[in-house]
Amino acid sequence: MDQPKLTAEMLKADPRVVEAKRLLREALAEHSEKLARRDPLPELQADYEAALSQFADLRGNPLYYPFLGSGIGRGSLVELADGSVKYDMISGIGVHVCGHSLPELVDVLTDAAIEDTVMQGNLQQNRESLEVCQRLVTLARGQGAPIDHCFLTSSGAMANENALKILFQHRTGSHRILAFDHAFAGRSIVLSQITDRPRYRAGLPATIPVDFVPFYNPDAGEESQHDAVAALRMYLTRYPGAHCGFIMELVQGEGGYRTAPKSFFAALCEELRSASVPIYFDEIQTFGRTLAPFAYQMLGLDQYADIVTVGKMTQVCATLFGGAMNPKPGLLSQTFTSSTTALLAAKYILDRLQHGGFYGPDGRNAQIHRRFCIRFEKLNQRHPELIRGPFGVGGMVALTALDGSAAAAKRVLTELFSAGVIAFAAGSDPTRIRFLPSLLAVSDDEIEAVCDILEQTLLRSHQESSGSPA
Template sequence: MKKTRDVIPGPKAMRVIDTMKKHAYDSTFVYSLVVSHGHNCIIEDIDGNKYLDFTSNIGSCPLGYSHPDIVEILAQYSSNGTYKIAGQDFYCQEHADLAENISTILPSGFKTFFINSGAEAVENAIKMAYKKMGPLPGISCTGAFHGRTLGALSFTFSRPVQKYNFPELPSKRIKFCTNDNDPELDAAEKILKENKVAFILTEIIQGEGGYNVASKKFISNLRKFATRYGVPLILDEVQSGIGHTGKWWAFEHYGIKPDIMSTAKALQIGATAFSKKFDPMQRSVLSSTWGGGNRIDMAVGSRVIQVIKRDKLLENATKMGHILKTGLVEMVGKKGVINVRGLGLMVGIEFDSTAHRDKKLVELFKHGLMTLGAGQKSMRIIPPLIITKEQIQEGLDIMHKVLMRT
């Protein structure tokens, strides 16, 4: 891999960044990467600098970049001018294909509604629950991130900047428990005994919240309480779904099933999947102009599922994740690294402070490794599912070099 230049950003990148700062909202940009193209697990910027990608664009590129199967799909659509249609008003083959493909990896008896994004997937998940249960409060977790649209944002509880001064739907908050001995494991039942609620909503691995991994007893209890009190359990798999944990869905590690779930990112479009008993059974309750109408993205989503099956990438995620986590655990207790946690290729590294984490993010980038922050002081690692042992080791070498110095 080509070494990065001493001066970053380069001149071409700086021109793009200056234009952005002048004309666009300065949102959550982490460092001065201006993407040009990529191959395998490598991204190249417009000045020719190459970076090993340990973000897969926050899980949205599970097959890395320029994968031959994906390039083939894109080539097929290069001359099709009808690549985007009003997908809830008109049918297309790609919609049917993706619905059929995702059904092979969903719990038995589930149906799917496609929309644009992860936030919209959560929005429609809670709408399905409201439709069945009525406009009641929902139970959600501390540290949760479910999206930035106002409904999803009501149940997000990651960072104050994401919520300040925005209106909220009613929510009952419980602790996201990561330890089977946590005294608040039964907090949801205490709420359910005293209140009528519309749903319980949680992630299995908190994404934006810091890659915190739920305790098995906590998730088991939520499933049990939801069933006992007749409340739907909604699981948010927007970031964790489609193989990143070594299984299709993170909840499979826990031996339970949701009633409703959200996914997106690796699927290329948003999807709300649901047990048929939560089907609104009434036309026009749910709709979306482009949901089911992004024909290229749906075709790519179908191929992603097929390639993961064909190339046994769930197994690769499990094996490579073990190597990655083992290499990172060696750093715990040294130079401000206080914890490493995760499942498969979703691994979080917690630092002793936000400032320390942010400093190391930039240093890793300058050494050719892309990572991202999560939560207050954690770093998230989520490489493409195709990553090799050699690439994992290259990334670990860079991390040891950067993280183990002051």
């Protein structure tokens, strides 16, 4: 006998809802397919500038880019409220993995729009909260990582805060933390101590002692591994039993798209295991983008994953951890875990990533990286003074432009933006230019078009700065 259906299921299956979704998809496709790269429309310029200036006044500082989206796009293309249409190669720093206005996603989000609540949290978790947790734990355990639990939250910083709370409780009394040079962990007061950027913690109280271990230096090779292990041993000896964990980005994001061979991380992880210090992979920027769903899987470091955080492209952020770390009731709770739209989008994205051929040496992520690399290499052969790189892996792509200074990166980024490509800076000394394309949407043609614009922009920028043709 058929089980009686829930009223919510009857609503979703209602022919009016099904037809409304079809009409929405049709209208969206009809309008978005007209979009192509375009300069700002002069007739919108005055209002746009007034809106930007009002926004700067309200938030106290101007936006990094003069970017106010209109609310529509197509693939990597996004329309701004000044009428311009640009290639979005940074996707909100890795968030918009579906690109802009993906019709299938709009379909999924329409289901969210007719659910009963905007937000979900500690006293109301709809079924999709459970389903997202199930998917994340299954993915995380895919190659044997000892992950049993998943706690959802609404930002990467909160996922990291929750991870720290779990670690501090697990190792009660151990109040120091280990991190890498160039680390970025988020914007809370504690996380800005772990973040290796003095400017990001200017004026804030020092709340947690952080011991920084040198990250891998590809120019020094094995010596670099030796130095890092020696530094770690020194901290473990100087402060016995005092560390709650070691937070690691396996591909440093804000730090400049640096990574290391498996042996480098494994050597450190073995030291940490011997000292019973938990290992904590921050995969907020790397999740989904490397050659496996998690960077620790790509590097074969599964056995060391005691605690893992994800965010950005998952839309909903999460802290994943093993049974031994399960905190006591009362430690973690939130009014908001996330919005219903973000949860349904997360479910959709995790399914697409898992079954869409993104991973492995010939998966889509590797192909995207290769396409950028081929173009960078060609450019490098003709104009070695313009770029160095590529750096990063899979859907994390970076290059060093011109002299690698922060000023040069800013100039190139500003010129790229005007020419119709949105990218962003990463790291300092050198400051690199990074691309985080929308993995589910970016096409090979879009990458080619972006690289054409990049090449012209770099040539122009070099000519202007040197006063001579490149």
